């Protein structure tokens with residue numbers, strides 16, 4: 001692409017009116033994007049793959065289906081997933097944390113790894129797909145049609161403010177990614193033991209929006225078609241870092257009863273639970289409506305678009321004895337109590353949809369009521385908006401829900417979801433496959449390997465998993481190069 005064209009705001013304008021970009025509402029201009037561009041574009045791989053991903057989502061949406069995938073753990077899983085017919089791959093932050101990180105410190109999913117961890121994983125998986133397709137072509141195995149699968153990756157909370165987010169997005173585009181999700185969580189504060197009644201902690205709506213806009217700006221700077229997925233954790237959130245944004249007011253909780261001490265002085269888990277019970281937490285609007293039903297309409301009209309602090313002043317002018325305290329439930333970190341739920345997720349998704357291609361309310365278990373309400377909430381405001389759904393756990397092992405589980409994909413498709421993924425499925429599959437194979441080798445030695453590992457693998461034509469493929473067939477590429485180099489003259 002000639003650099004005059006690439007750097008001309010008019011060419012960016014033209015691109016923004018193309019089908020993949022026309023629905024995005026950007027708060028910045030083409031001039032700004034042009035001025036931030038490097039002289040040459042560098043996104044060929046990612047763009048080709050991202051357009052392929054967009055086609056997949058369009059097709060499933062038209063056919064009223066949902067694209068299902070799970071996490072790819074390494075190049076072998078990537079090849080197997082292509083062979084069995086998956087159309088997309090998911091690179092999970094959690095699985096990257098469990099298996100390898102850029103700082104070589106595997107561990108639980110805290111999203112505390114350095115921000116190049118997931119892009120590096122994507123690079124490895126993407127390049128392994130290129131290698132497999134090149135190998136198949138050179139060897140004439142008839143598998144050169146085996147598709148390169150678009151990769152969707154986990155960008156977590158962006159790992160910092162806008163400059164870090166933009167660098168992360170740049171790494172993703174360079175990695176060959178086709179889509180990524182960015183969320184509204186505070187980085188690195190997950191608790192796995194539920195201590196202090198703490199689940200997800202989220203940032204205010206405006207900070208979330210700024211993250212998404214920073215990501216989109218970087219994609220625009222790179223002329224990238226990569227799919228931006230806006231994930232919100234508002235459904236499971238228990239706390240928020242700030243009350244500054246008026247859009248968060250319906251979900252911020254305050255004490256309606258004045259207690260002798262604040263939440264931070266309550267001791268232990270049970271003391272904290274008791275404090276919350278006694279404080280009778282509620283949102284400002286609910287509290288005012290309960291204590292002043294006759295004044296509520298007046299209050300509500302006066303305080304549209306006001307945050308909790310401003311609206312509380314208005315409430316006190318209307319009723320000087322009104323008590324509602326959003327400071328007293330603050331945690332020792334300063335976080336405010338938050339009423340998570342599907343309404344909160346809808347509120348965030350409806351504005352995130354303006355700047356992203358797909359919205360996703362992250363929950364860890366399937367809940368048909370939540371899936372339906374979220375879909376209605378989003379589709380009422382943004383008809384046809386792409387939506388994602390994840391199921392991490394909650395699969396009953398006793399068979400009691402088998403029939404329901406079978407119908408989930410078609411239910412989600414009928415609600416308009418286009419992408420359904422099992423974030424930990426790849427890890428479970430790799431673990432189970434390894435356990436069965438390793439058990440056979442350990443218990444039955446060489447014969448166990450022959451009868452229960454290598455022979456079934458050959459029977460399944462699991463090319464990517466066989467040493468033959470990696471050594472002999474792939475080795476042909478190196479041999480061809482050696483022949484081409486010859487004796488050097």
Ligand SMILES: C[C@](O)(C(=O)O)[C@H](CC(=O)O)C(=O)O
Nearest residue numbers: 092093094095109154392423
């Ligand atoms: C989807 C997710 O972001 C991931 O990293 O795979 C995780 C999965 C999990 O920890 O359950 C998430 O939902 O936060």
Ligand SMILES: [Mg+2]
Nearest residue numbers: 092093094154
């Ligand atoms: Mg994650």
